[in-house]
Structures are given as C-alpha cells and as structure tokens.
Amino acid sequence: MADKAQLQEAIKTQGEVVRKLKSEKASKEQIDEEVAKLLQLKAQLGGDEGKHVFVLKTAKGTRDYNPKQMAIREKVFNIIISCFKRHGAETIDTPVFELKETLTGKYGEDSKLIYDLKDQGGELLSLRYDLTVPFARYLAMNKITNIKRYHIAKVYRRDNPAMTRGRYREFYQCDFDIAGQYDAMIPDAECLKIVYEILNELDLGDFHIKVNDRRILDGMFAVCGVPGEKFRTICSTVDKLDKMAWEDVKKEMVNEKAPAEQNGADEAGVSVGSVAGGGRYDGLVGMFDPKGRKVPCVGVSIGIERIFSIMEQKAETSSEKVRTTETQVLVASAQKNLLEERLKLTSELWNAGIKVEVLYKKNPKLLSQLQHCEETGIPLVAILGEQELKDGVVKLRNVASREEVRLIVSQIVYNLSCILTKHFD
Amino acid sequence: MQLKAQLGGDEGKHVFVLKTAKGTRDYNPKQMAIREKVFNIIISCFKRHGAETIDTPVFELKETLTGKYGEDSKLIYDLKDQGGELLSLRYDLTVPFARYLAMNKITNIKRYHIAKVYRRDNPAMTRGRYREFYQCDFDIAGQYDAMIPDAECLKIVYEILNELDLGDFHIKVNDRRILDGMFAVCGVPGEKFRTICSTVDKLDKMAWEDVKKEMVNEKGLSEDVADRIGEYVSMQGGQDLAERLLQDPKLSQNKQACAGLTDMKLLFSYLELFQVTDKVVFDLSLARGLDYYTGVIYEAILSQTIPAPAEQNGADEAGVSVGSVAGGGRYDGLVGMFDPKGRKVPCVGVSIGIERIFSIMEQKAETSSEKVRTTETQVLVASAQKNLLEERLKLTSELWNAGIKVEVLYKKNPKLLSQLQHCEETGIPLVAILGEQELKDGVVKLRNVASREEVRLISDQIKIKKLFKNH
Numbered sequence: 047m048a049d050k051a052q053l054q055e056a057i058k059t060q061g062e063v064v065r066k067l068k069s070e071k072a073s074k075e076q077i078d079e080e081v082a083k084l085l086q087l088k089a090q091l092g093g094d095e096g097k098h099v100f101v102l103k104t105a106k107g108t109r110d111y112n113p114k115q116m117a118i119r120e121k122v123f124n125i126i127i128s129c130f131k132r133h134g135a136e137t138i139d140t141p142v143f144e145l146k147e148t149l150t151g152k153y154g155e156d157s158k159l160i161y162d163l164k165d166q167g168g169e170l171l172s173l174r175y176d177l178t179v180p181f182a183r184y185l186a187m188n189k190i191t192n193i194k195r196y197h198i199a200k201v202y203r204r205d206n207p208a209m210t211r212g213r214y215r216e217f218y219q220c221d222f223d224i225a226g227q228y229d230a231m232i233p234d235a236e237c238l239k240i241v242y243e244i245l246n247e248l249d250l251g252d253f254h255i256k257v258n259d260r261r262i263l264d265g266m267f268a269v270c271g272v273p274g275e276k277f278r279t280i281c282s283t284v285d286k287l288d289k290m291a292w293e294d295v296k297k298e299m300v301n302e303k304a305p306a307e308q309n310g311a312d313e314a315g316v317s318v319g320s321v322a323g324g325g326r327y328d329g330l331v332g333m334f335d336p337k338g339r340k341v342p343c344v345g346v347s348i349g350i351e352r353i354f355s356i357m358e359q360k361a362e363t364s365s366e367k368v369r370t371t372e373t374q375v376l377v378a379s380a381q382k383n384l385l386e387e388r389l390k391l392t393s394e395l396w397n398a399g400i401k402v403e404v405l406y407k408k409n410p411k412l413l414s415q416l417q418h419c420e421e422t423g424i425p426l427v428a429i430l431g432e433q434e435l436k437d438g439v440v441k442l443r444n445v446a447s448r449e450e451v452r453l454i455v456s457q458i459v460y461n462l463s464c465i466l467t468k469h470f471d
Numbered sequence: 472m473q474l475k476a477q478l479g480g481d482e483g484k485h486v487f488v489l490k491t492a493k494g495t496r497d498y499n500p501k502q503m504a505i506r507e508k509v510f511n512i513i514i515s516c517f518k519r520h521g522a523e524t525i526d527t528p529v530f531e532l533k534e535t536l537t538g539k540y541g542e543d544s545k546l547i548y549d550l551k552d553q554g555g556e557l558l559s560l561r562y563d564l565t566v567p568f569a570r571y572l573a574m575n576k577i578t579n580i581k582r583y584h585i586a587k588v589y590r591r592d593n594p595a596m597t598r599g600r601y602r603e604f605y606q607c608d609f610d611i612a613g614q615y616d617a618m619i620p621d622a623e624c625l626k627i628v629y630e631i632l633n634e635l636d637l638g639d640f641h642i643k644v645n646d647r648r649i650l651d652g653m654f655a656v657c658g659v660p661g662e663k664f665r666t667i668c669s670t671v672d673k674l675d676k677m678a679w680e681d682v683k684k685e686m687v688n689e690k691g692l693s694e695d696v697a698d699r700i701g702e703y704v705s706m707q708g709g710q711d712l713a714e715r716l717l718q719d720p721k722l723s724q725n726k727q728a729c730a731g732l733t734d735m736k737l738l739f740s741y742l743e744l745f746q747v748t749d750k751v752v753f754d755l756s757l758a759r760g761l762d763y764y765t766g767v768i769y770e771a772i773l774s775q776t777i778p779a780p781a782e783q784n785g786a787d788e789a790g791v792s793v794g795s796v797a798g799g800g801r802y803d804g805l806v807g808m809f810d811p812k813g814r815k816v817p818c819v820g821v822s823i824g825i826e827r828i829f830s831i832m833e834q835k836a837e838t839s840s841e842k843v844r845t846t847e848t849q850v851l852v853a854s855a856q857k858n859l860l861e862e863r864l865k866l867t868s869e870l871w872n873a874g875i876k877v878e879v880l881y882k883k884n885p886k887l888l889s890q891l892q893h894c895e896e897t898g899i900p901l902v903a904i905l906g907e908q909e910l911k912d913g914v915v916k917l918r919n920v921a922s923r924e925e926v927r928l929i930s931d932q933i934k935i936k937k938l939f940k941n942h
Binding site: 109111116132139145188195229235236239373389396408 | 489490491493495497498499500504506518519520522523524526527528529530531532534535548550551552553555556557558560570571573575587589591603611613615616619620622623626630741744745811846848860864868871874875876878881882883
C-alpha cells in the first residue's frame with residue numbers, strides 16, 4: 047500500500063507530465079496513456095472510500111464488442127463453423143490459463159509476450175498465447191492419436207504498443223487441425239479446401255493461397271550453400287519477401303543488418319494482407335508426450351480479427367443496416383389502457399416461438415412504437431386498437447411498406463407464422 | 472513434478488506435468504456438443520425476447536473490480552505486475568456490464584452475455600467447484616414503467632427451464648423492500664438488516680430452528696424478534712399473499728414494505744398475463760445474498776435436484792443456493808457507482824446457472840441409450856474396392872460444394888468394413904459406396920448405416936437426392 051504522501055507526490059509529478067505532453071501537442075495516444083496513469087494514481091488515493099474517480103476504460107489492447115460488432119461476429123462465426131462441420135470436425139475448449147510450464151519453452155523469443163498471473167500462493171499460471179500448444183497438451187494428456195477438431199477462442203499476447211500500434215492484446219484465433227497418421231497429403235488437401243470454401247463464402251473478394259514446403263525450402267538453402275545452422279534465420283528473412291523488396295531482403299541476408307521491423311506477423315502468425323495460414327507440424331505433440339510419441343498434425347489458423355475488420359468496414363459503407371436483434375414483430379397499441387391486451391398477445395406469440403418485443407410502457411404513443419421498429423429494423427408491427435378488439439381482429443402492418451392486413455385474433459398465431467415464413471425467412 | 476520441470480528449464484525434453492490448472496477443465500467434443508445444445512436453447516429464448524449481446528475482455532483494470540465484491544474480493548485472480556496496468560480476471564459479468572454502460576453512456580439496453588468468469592475458490596471449502604466457469608446473464612437496463620421488464624425476466628427463466636426439459640421447477644420471488652420492511656416491523660436494528668438477511672437466506676438449506684438459533688446466539692437478536700421474523704418467513708403464496716400483507720397491521724405501516732408489496736401485486740398481474748403463475752411463488756423466506764439488489768429478487772429451483780458434488784453450503788457459480796438453476800433481481804444502484812456524475816441506470820436481470828445445467832445434461836446423456844454425436848456428418852463417401860481414391864475425393868468435393876456434410880477416410884485403399892465402422896462409431900447415418908461395377912453403370916450405392924437398406928442413385932443426381940433425403 048503506497049504511502050499517501052508518496053502517492054500525492056506521484057500524482058503531482060504525473061500531472062506535470064500530462065500538462066507538458068498536452069502543451070507539446072503530443073500524440074493523442076501518448077496523452078491518453080499518461081492521463082490513464084494519472085487517473086489510476088488518483089483512484090488509488092480514493093481507496094475504498096465509496097465513490098471515487100473511476101477510470102472508465104478497458105485494459106490496454108483490449109476492447110468490448112458492442113451489439114453491432116457481435117452481430118457481425120456471429121455471421122462470420124456461423125459461416126466458418128458451418129464449413130468446419132461440413133467437413134466432419136468436432137470442437138473442444140480449453141481453459142484461458144495454463145500452467146506456466148506448459149507454455150514455457152514453446153514460443154522462443156515471443157515468450158516475453160506471455161501474460162503471467164500473479165503468484166497468489168498456488169500454481170504458477172499464464173494466459174494462453176495460442177490454441178496450438180493447448181491442443182498438443184490436450185492430445186498428449188488424453189492420449190489421443192486421431193482427431194479432426196476446430197477451436198475458436200481468444201488468446202493473449204502482451205504486444206509492445208510502440209511496435210504494433212492497432213494490434214490487440216486479446217484477440218480471437220480460429221484453428222482447424224487434423225491430427226493423426228494418415229496417407230500422405232489427403233488431410234493437407236482438405237485443409238486447403240476448407241480455407242478456399244471459407245474465403246469464398248465470406249465474400250471478401252478475390253484471393254489466392256500460396257503453398258510451399260519446409261523440406262523444399264531447406265533443400266533449396268542447402269543446394270544454394272547456406273550453412274545448416276543459418277537455415278532458420280535465413281528462413282525468417284526470406285519470409286519478409288511479402289513486405290520487402292528483394293534488394294532489401296538480400297541486403298539483410300548479406301549484411302546481417304538487424305531488421306527494421308515493419309509490420310511483422312499479425313495475430314494469426316501470418317504477414318499483413320493475409321487472412322489465413324498454416325501447415326504441417328509433426329513434432330509438436332511429441333514434445334508433450336512423456337514417451338515422445340509423435341502425433342502428426344496439419345492445420346490452419348483463420349485470421350478472424352482481420353476478417354472482422356473487413357466486415358465491419360463493409361457494414362459501415364453499406365446502405366443495409368446491421369440488425370442487432372432478430373425481432374420479427376412488435377406488439378403495439380393505438381390507444382391508452384391496452385397494456386393487458388398487449389402483454390397477453392405478446393405472451394401468446396412467444397409461446398408460439400415467434401420473436402416479439404413490446405414496449406415497457408403502460409400507454410406508449412403509437413409513433414414511438416413505430417419509431418422503435420424503424421430504428422431496430424423490426425419488420426412487422428401488430429397494432430391493437432379498441433375498435434379492432436371489439437371486432438376480434440388485430441392490424442398487422444409492414445413497417446417499411448405500411449401495408450396493413452387485418453388478422454383474426456383467435457387465429458393470429460397461425461396466420462402470423464404463415465406470413466413470417468412466406469415473406470420474412 | 473512442477474519443481475522438477477522448472478529444473479528441466481529450456482533444455483528440450485523434460486518432465487511434463489500434463490494437467491490443466493486447478494479448478495479448470497477442458498471440454499471434450501461430447502461435452503461441447505451438449506454445451507452447444509444448451510446454449511442454442513438459451514440464446515434462442517433471449518433472441519425471441521429481442522435481446523442484443525455484447526462481449527467484454529477477460530481481464531479488467533484491477534480498480535474496476537476493486538470494492539465491488541465485499542469479502543469475496545480475495546477470490547479475484549490478479550495478473551502479475553509486468554510493468555503496465557494492474558489487471559484482474561473478471562469475477563462476474565455484472566460489474567463489466569455496469570462499466571460498459573457507464574463508459575458508453577448507455578441508458579437503455581436489453582442484453583445477454585454468456586462468457587467465462589474466474590474465482591480463486593478455496594478448494595477445502597468448495598470441493599468440486601470450478602475456478603473457471605460459465606455465467607449466462609440477461610439484463611434489462613433503463614427507466615421503464617414498473618414491473619414490466621421484471622415480469623419479462625421471469626417469463627424468460629420460465630421458458631428456458633421448460634425448453635431445457637429438466638423436470639419440474641418453481642420460481643421463488645420476494646423483494647428487498649419487503650424484507651427490509653419486515654425486519655423493521657419485527658424490531659431488527661437497522662445496522663443488522665444485512666447480516667440478518669444472510670441468515671434468513673439459509674432457510675433453503677437449514678431448518679427454522681437452526682436459523683433462529685443463529686439469529687439469537689450469533690447475531691444477537693432477541694427471541695421475540697426472531698419469532699416475529701419466523702412468522703413472516705414461513706409465508707408463501709401468490710398475488711393473494713401480497714394483498715393480505717398489505718392489510719397486515721404492522722407491515723402496512725412500513726412505507727418500504729408497502730411499496731414492495733404493491734409492486735409484487737403488480738408483478739403477479741403481469742405474470743398472470745404471461746401465463747407463468749403456475750410456477751411462481753411469492754416466498755418471504757427468499758433473501759438472496761448479493762448486496763446490490765434494490766427491489767424484486769427471484770430464484771428458480773429444480774424439484775428433482777441431482778445433488779451437486781460435495782457442495783454443501785454457500786452460493787454456487789450463479790450466486791444461488793444449492794438446487795437452484797437461476798437467480799436474479801432488480802439492482803438500481805450499481806451503474807451509478809460507475810458513473811462519474813452518479814447517474815443512475817435502473818437494471819433488472821437474471822443469471823442462469825449454466826454449469827449446473829451442463830452437469831445435469833451430461834448426467835442425462837450418460838444414462839441415456841441415445842448416443843451424443845460430436846459431429847453432424849450426414850454421409851461418408853466410401854469405396855468397396857482398391858484404387859478408387861480419385862473418385863471418392865471427387866464425389867466428396869461435389870457434395871461439399873452442394874453444402875452437404877460429408878466425410879471421407881484419409882486412406883488410399885481403405886477396407887469397406889473400417890469405413891462402415893467409422894460410420895457406426897460416430898453416428899454417420901448414410902454411406903455412399905463407390906464400386907467399380909457401379910461406376911461403369913454410372914451409379915452410386917447409398918446405404919442407410921443402421922437399417923442396411925440400399926438404393927442405387929444415378930451419379931449426377933446424387934446431390935439432389937441427398938438434399939431431399941430426410942433422416
């Protein structure tokens with residue numbers, strides 16, 4: 047617990063940092079970062095004394111998904127998961143954190159980007175960095191030799207913000223893998239078929255899939271005269287050909303200059319512009335098995351965050367509004383004192399499986415009820431009115447066209463279901 | 472072994488502790504299939520009621536969670552200080568929701584949120600309880616006419632429990648204001664309201680005698696006061712009970728109780744219109760633990776409780792007592808705690824005890840004769856003789872392109888028997904068998920795996936036939 051005086055001193059100093067940045071017209075990002083630190087210090091001063099200053103923000107590198115983004119996300123997941131299921135894949139889920147040692151030694155230099163949990167007296171834990179290592183752990187733990195599985199879940203990387211502006215620290219990975227000993231290249235081909243199908247269905251425009259083979263690369267390095275111990279590092283350099291011109295790549299190979307990092311690999315471990323990547327990895331599971339038993343694997347990781355961005359941008363520029371609910375009918379009233387009738391009809395329609403909303407007002411104005419439909423995209427409104435109720439009917443209006451039909455109350459479920467199936471499915 | 476593994480360090484192969492963290496578990500494909508069924512039913516219900524959904528990060532700034540959970544704060548998982556912000560894993564979905572509303576200045580929303588939350592439960596106290604588990608929340612935020620959204624929450628719980636087919640259930644309702652009013656007229660000192668509330672809360676697991684003992688011996692109430700409480704908390708009923716209590720000479724003098732009782736009457740009138748009163752009971756002994764409830768509270772309990780493993784007392788994942796599968800209430804003050812100007816956004820919601828439901832469904836699946844499928848494959852494309860891989864892959868691709876769910880074995884020359892066995896093991900209902908003679912005749916044999924009935928389909932009509940076949 048910081049000494050109060052020390053805290054106040056720190057707040058004063060941090061306040062000056064912020065003032066200086068603002069007067070220097072530093073970048074918004076920098077200012078925000080320092081302001082956040084200032085508010086955090088102030089909040090600590092407030093302590094647990096009831097109301098105090100709140101830093102209303104998410105952690106750096108993380109974000110909420112609002113309903114529109116969730117609707118887009120759901121569309122994307124549905125397309126992708128349908129494809130996986132079409133190919134007979136099962137799915138699994140693993141915990142968000144693993145034992146620290148499970149992740150240790152698997153990610154090379156990237157290990158410093160792993161989020162650790164605080165040592166609170168129990169096991170040492172870390173947030174998962176990808177879905178591949180948990181998959182290998184799962185296979186070894188359950189002694190599984192054959193499985194075709196997909197796994198869609200968030201992973202965590204403490205990326206350096208200066209290096210990777212705009213990159214999230216919490217992001218989705220979408221993996222599909224086939225594990226097991228099979229006749230050569232058939233599962234590998236199915237993985238590519240799956241990527242092809244997904245990218246087609248997502249309708250993201252034209253695409254192409256590059257393929258190569260680690261053995262061809264290594265063989266090529268060998269016959270070109272690359273020393274064995276440099277294979278991996280030369281491989282990383284060749285990998286930059288999708289972002290750098292040959293001259294620069296050659297320079298790096300020859301001069302051994304430290305790479306001026308441009309954009310680097312993104313979330314799926316694929317370079318900028320990519321939406322999916324993968325390959326065969328026969329040695330990983332064996333690293334987890336006490337007896338070193340190998341389980342050959344081939345798989346692909348779909349760059350789902352990239353796809354989300356593209357779809358979100360498409361939605362913004364499109365004239366078609368993205369709906370965040372699936373409501374089919376609003377039950378409305380044209381006059382006062384019809385709440386009872388509205389609630390009764392609403393309940394009947396819910397019981398019939400129809401997606402219905404009703405405003406939480408005893409006496410709402412018809413106009414506000416219609417406005418709610420227009421704002422949220424509800425296509426139909428069932429309007430209760432005193433005279434209509436006496437006649438035993440309900441008016442059903444198409445919100446967009448304003449066409450109306452009169453439906454007999456006692457048959458409303460049947461009639462409404464027919465209309466919905468015919469026109470709105 | 473963990474210590475030995477650390478010794479191994481980064482020196483290639485070393486001893487592995489092949490396990491998940493304490494209190495966490497993997498979901499295997501069977502469990503995922505069950506989980507998907509349950510989520511589909513629940514989400515369909517939320518969507519049927521016009522709810523949107525949001526998602527929030529798995530960790531929040533530590534200070535967002537600080538001061539919200541009282542004693543339970545020690546159960547929060549912190550992230551290591553690695554030089555940046557201090558972070559903690561979310562403990563529930565309600566505080567992130569309040570943060571989201573305040574942050575985005577949202578005054579009205581009807582949202583559901585299904586996600587995992589994290590609690591470092593003490594294993595000795597809570598054997599069998601998970602530290603990572605799903606919460607499934609539905610909340611309506613906004614200023615509306617009284618009790619209508621509250622009634623819709625109860626309708627939703629009713630619909631979900633019906634559809635999940637978990638057997639008989641009932642939903643208890645009460646109101647924080649009625650409880651507080653009742654304590655007041657019984658003579659409970661104001662500062663003891665919350666602690667007496669926790670004691671009353673135990674009535675679903677303890678007999679009245681023991682609850683009374685705790686009130687008198689541990690919480691310092693006089694026997695008279697305890698007895699008066701005892702008279703009230705034994706009452707159950709419907710709208711009629713609310714009416715009676717409004718006439719109660721003592722309670723009717725208490726403003727809070729009257730407000731709660733009036734709203735309870737109103738609630739029941741709406742529940743009547745929603746046709747759910749057959750399973751809803753106004754029960755004065757319901758006293759849910761959480762401090763932030765300000766109005767109506769409710770809890771759904773299955774009649775046929777499958778005893779939870781080693782779970783004795785205390786709240787489980789949904790914050791409800793043993794036997795419960797859902798709980799919630801109105802909490803009008805929470806969002807205001809997050810808003811710099813203290814702007815209030817009234818909320819009412821419910822949390823579905825989804826882990827309890829998973830267990831029940833998993834147990835049902837184990838005792839059932841019907842196998843749970845982990846894939847949705849409709850057809851296996853097989854070959855009866857050797858050297859037909861090309862034809863198999865071609866047909867498989869054609870069927871995939873037509874949207875049919877198909878598998879093919881990754882073997883150049885698989886035996887027909889192993890292909891049929893794969894269908895039987897994984898529940899694939901149909902197998903399309905390619906054979907040399909049939910190919911010459913331009914047909915494919917389609918066999919129903921279970922019945923062994925076969926039809927011959929003309930190769931280029933096979934797509935269409937498949938699409939219309941129902942099984």
